[in-house]
Amino acid sequence: MLTNKAWSPYAAGIVIGLLQIPAFLLIETALGASTSYVTVGGIIASWIDRSIHVTATSRNWWQVALVVGIAIGAFISMRLSGARRRPISPIWRRALGSSSPARRCVVAFVGGFIMLFGARIADGCTSGHGLSGVAQLAVGSTVAVVAMFAGGIATAMLVLRRI
């Protein structure tokens, strides 16, 4: 099972959903990812600009560790199954209408900027508002998730080419 290249989305989704149990019981918070960008980005910025003060709590560091762990877990899973990836997914050639790696990296950079800027305005991302907020029946999180899919669909349909 650990060496399979793919699990059903249901098996994987159950594993992810169960992670709320240690998050709530042991850290007293819900799963989330985007605050870690503020923690890490803010600390790096404070080295350059002394006026920036980021107070990182144990809970903030838990989330940074969580996203670092995500990279480690994905790496282990990929090595066990042998599902090695090319440097850039083949879908981008069609989605961007270009096979230029430079073009893809610029789009990724700009997209990453918009993604985190938006997530911080909304006070959460796919994990914090999506997985955790919706499961907690939070009204604001539901609004954020509907807007996220609306913005994602509009961009994928109007800006990207069909893959």
Place this chain on the structure above:
Amino acid sequence: MSLAFAVGLGIAMGIVFGFALEKSRVFEPGMIVGQMQLRNFIMLKVFLTAVATGAIALAVLNGLGYVKLQPRAAAWAANAVGGLLLGAGISLTGACPGTTLAQIGAGYRDAWFTLIGGLLGAVTFLYAQPAINKTFLGQSGSSLVFTDLVGVPYWIGALVLAAVCIVILVVLERWSPWRNDMGNDVDGDLPAKISK
């Protein structure tokens, strides 16, 4: 809670999270862009399954009084505008803030640019926050929860939500089986438009 415990637990939970993201293939740009172009439903399936599982777990934990819920404050304009931008970024990166790290772990090099762009976006927000808070985007309300509005206990609402998710998933799977969405190399790279 000690820092060492928080970091150790975070890494351990992250490894499980990253493992599940990689196995489900939902971290693939082909799955994310495919979902947003409505021709691939892996993302929605993983998402709804995780929401249903989390809701059931929280219904039990909260219903028995073991945990307090932590719903975020509802801020209509910020949730809507931020959500739209977040979604646009998700389509352009083919990732979300968490799965960007899964892409890096699995070997996608362009994800490093997503990460750097994301860090810069988060820092830019830190600088812009005082100005943003003075606009309509700075108005935050209290944390509204659907079950409080209706006047029933959370656990009942959470179980109803889980049931709704499961019904949607059953219908979705019948209409579009997950194996058909895997693509060439479990990357969501599907052959040119097939008619369903």
